[in-house]
Amino acid sequence: xxxxxxxxxxxxxWLNAHLNPxxxxxxxxLIVILLAIALFAVLGLVLVLMERKVAAHMQIRLGPxxxxxxxxxxxxxxxLKLIMKEGLTPDGSDKFLFxxxxxIVMIVAMLLLAxxxxxxxxxxxxxxxGVLFVSAVSSISVIGVLMAGWSSNNKYSLLGAMRSGAQIxxxxxxxxxxxxxxxVLTGSLRLSEIVASQQDGWWLFKGHIPAIIAFxxxxxxxxxxxxxxxFDMAEAESELTAGFHTEYSGMKFALFFLAEYINIxxxxxxxxxxxxxxxxPLHIGNWEGFNHIMDYxxxxxxxxxxxxxxxxxxxxxxxxxxxxRIDQLLNLEWKYLLPISMLNLLLITLMAIMGWHx
Amino acid sequence: xxxxxxxxYSIAAFILGTGLLAVTTRKIFRSAIWLLFSLIGIAxxxxxxxxxxxxxxQIVVYVGGIVVLIIFSIFLTQxxxxxxxxxxxxxxxFAILAALFGFAFSWNLIQGALPSDVSRGLPxxxxxxxxxxxxxxxxxxxxxxxxxxGSQVSDDPFGKTSETxxxxxxxxxxxxxxxxxxxxxxxxxxxxxxxxxxxxFEVVSILLLAAMIGCIVIAMKTPVEKKPxxxxxxxxxxxxxxxxxxxS
Amino acid sequence: xxxxxxxxxxYKAVKSLLTGMKTTGGYFIRPGEIITQQYPENRDQLNxxxxxxxxxxxxxxxxxxxxxxxxxACELACPNATIKIITKFDVSPEGKKxxxxxxxxxxxxxxxxxxxxxxxxxxxxxxxAQNFEHSVFDRSKLTKKLNQPGSKIREGVE
Numbered sequence: 170x171x172x173x174x175x176x177x178x179x180x181x182x183w184l185n186a187h188l189n190p191x192x193x194x195x196x197x198x199l200i201v202i203l204l205a206i207a208l209f210a211v212l213g214l215v216l217v218l219m220e221r222k223v224a225a226h227m228q229i230r231l232g233p234x235x236x237x238x239x240x241x242x243x244x245x246x247x248x249l250k251l252i253m254k255e256g257l258t259p260d261g262s263d264k265f266l267f268x269x270x271x272x273i274v275m276i277v278a279m280l281l282l283a284x285x286x287x288x289x290x291x292x293x294x295x296x297x298x299g300v301l302f303v304s305a306v307s308s309i310s311v312i313g314v315l316m317a318g319w320s321s322n323n324k325y326s327l328l329g330a331m332r333s334g335a336q337i338x339x340x341x342x343x344x345x346x347x348x349x350x351x352x353v354l355t356g357s358l359r360l361s362e363i364v365a366s367q368q369d370g371w372w373l374f375k376g377h378i379p380a381i382i383a384f385x386x387x388x389x390x391x392x393x394x395x396x397x398x399x400f401d402m403a404e405a406e407s408e409l410t411a412g413f414h415t416e417y418s419g420m421k422f423a424l425f426f427l428a429e430y431i432n433i434x435x436x437x438x439x440x441x442x443x444x445x446x447x448x449x450p451l452h453i454g455n456w457e458g459f460n461h462i463m464d465y466x467x468x469x470x471x472x473x474x475x476x477x478x479x480x481x482x483x484x485x486x487x488x489x490x491x492x493x494r495i496d497q498l499l500n501l502e503w504k505y506l507l508p509i510s511m512l513n514l515l516l517i518t519l520m521a522i523m524g525w526h527x
Numbered sequence: 528x529x530x531x532x533x534x535x536y537s538i539a540a541f542i543l544g545t546g547l548l549a550v551t552t553r554k555i556f557r558s559a560i561w562l563l564f565s566l567i568g569i570a571x572x573x574x575x576x577x578x579x580x581x582x583x584x585q586i587v588v589y590v591g592g593i594v595v596l597i598i599f600s601i602f603l604t605q606x607x608x609x610x611x612x613x614x615x616x617x618x619x620x621f622a623i624l625a626a627l628f629g630f631a632f633s634w635n636l637i638q639g640a641l642p643s644d645v646s647r648g649l650p651x652x653x654x655x656x657x658x659x660x661x662x663x664x665x666x667x668x669x670x671x672x673x674x675x676x677g678s679q680v681s682d683d684p685f686g687k688t689s690e691t692x693x694x695x696x697x698x699x700x701x702x703x704x705x706x707x708x709x710x711x712x713x714x715x716x717x718x719x720x721x722x723x724x725x726x727x728f729e730v731v732s733i734l735l736l737a738a739m740i741g742c743i744v745i746a747m748k749t750p751v752e753k754k755p756x757x758x759x760x761x762x763x764x765x766x767x768x769x770x771x772x773x774x775s
Numbered sequence: 776x777x778x779x780x781x782x783x784x785x786y787k788a789v790k791s792l793l794t795g796m797k798t799t800g801g802y803f804i805r806p807g808e809i810i811t812q813q814y815p816e817n818r819d820q821l822n823x824x825x826x827x828x829x830x831x832x833x834x835x836x837x838x839x840x841x842x843x844x845x846x847x848a849c850e851l852a853c854p855n856a857t858i859k860i861i862t863k864f865d866v867s868p869e870g871k872k873x874x875x876x877x878x879x880x881x882x883x884x885x886x887x888x889x890x891x892x893x894x895x896x897x898x899x900x901x902x903x904a905q906n907f908e909h910s911v912f913d914r915s916k917l918t919k920k921l922n923q924p925g926s927k928i929r930e931g932v933e
Binding site (some may be wrong): 223229486489 | 802
């Protein structure tokens, strides 16, 4: 049966047999870098196409359908176009920071990839504070956005960056609280242990209604954190042209664009790992036959299936809901999501102490 | 000089270089960004020392909180994009003096701490266990005179955390997987035993609560008698802004 | 009661959001309802909606007769002077002069397909056609004469 675990193990053995430990580490790092970049490129192409197709079907349209069969090469053509374009740097901008900002955003997205378990025993860095690492490092990306907005020397950019900053800083709280509620249930921050604790059922089902509330709050908060509609105040096309990346063009714009989709992928994979059991197959109670069939599907397929389900959910939000005003946005966070998630955390703690979950 | 040392020295050079740039640049926003890089470098140093929890907290508190706050206040000041005038000579002289003094002070500390532990290459279990949990104060006093307390608290669940003490990274601690779990830190934080931190923890929480209530009181508008002049939407804004600053 | 209001707010919000998601999700799972037309490919079996408006035409019957009396109601109704009606005087066998249509000039390049002229016409002489492939190489070709050469007004239309 196909498994990524066997692949990595045999590679490790082969390298250990031929090289000394330092070089094994270096070669493995290089392989990981290559794989991460390849994953980014593929994800960028696939997710942008998926977004356009989903958007089209929700608006009773067809979407891209000219380049290649069903338009599947549309995003590749767009990428080619963006590579060809000139990367303009405006005259009045702070040139160093202007050119640095897209790379900051991109590097943060790459760092976030490290602790995510893609399949059974297939993880770049099984760090013991996995969840905390993700929420800590993701807070750096707001700096990239602020930097881009400020250095463009453009009112729209600055306004977009300020909005984005306020939004990310506020929604981090409720996202963090809903993550903590699962950490309370699991008793560990290590992502692999969180997955392992869902062997007999996903937390979404095991945690009763509080877990479902936490899941909903998590999804809302990460939608806001990735600056996507209905929380796309930062780029609000109709009022700020393009928000913090108004002045960017060519490949530098493409980096922002790509980072947005990578961030969606990462928050969805964190959500899938915490609430939907990561790569764990779906198991139902004592149905031995059913569970065996589910085990036969490779764990990587389970993981990517769940992640893409969540991504679809977030795209569904985007193409359904109208954009929030800035005061509505802050009201939603501070008057609704935060109190509810605090109360919910108390409930979950009580549940974990009394052992009421399955 | 192995790979680990190379990584350490490059991180250290990164921290010092960006720190130097932060104080010498004439553009205030760039100064904030260099400070940010310096703080990220310190987090990287914590990662190198394998104290991942401290590293993550460093990023959450400093990068996600403090620097964002600094950047916001820069955005709200006037003429933040202009070059600042060069500081006066007198100020420069004092700054250099202060820097030299700080350098000498830390040199003194390192001189005191280094030879007793690292050069002798003590195994990690000889290190003081009860006093080494606070990563900030462990390096100087803990390693010099703390070894007498080492035996009496050896059953403490937090005893495995000797790697939180800076400058004590030996080859054993680098490879072994005996690092403190986050739950150990949490238990230590709320334990009421001799080496627990429940009192400082609660005092700090009360301080933060007081700060938050103070912010709300300052930002809250008392319902004025005269009918509202501005739009009703603007009244709610300041409260949320300050709350956000405090909590983050 | 504050708490009750709060909870009902949350409940109503969630419910209305779910209603919206049900609509778009319904469209997503029913691709048969897609209204996009694959234009150059489906040119032979174009499926235009009933109320699609392409250009103004004048109706002629098999005897090459139209129903336009030259009353210029359409010209007056047009918001951007698309229509210009040139009239002449027909002399009836009894020697009575009668106003009649000479040329119905229609500037397609100015037309916004607003349908006001068709609504204004008292005799139903003009209507909106569904032809939309109007591109030509010369702008002058867009100025059209709607009454066919040699056509005359139908008997009995006043």
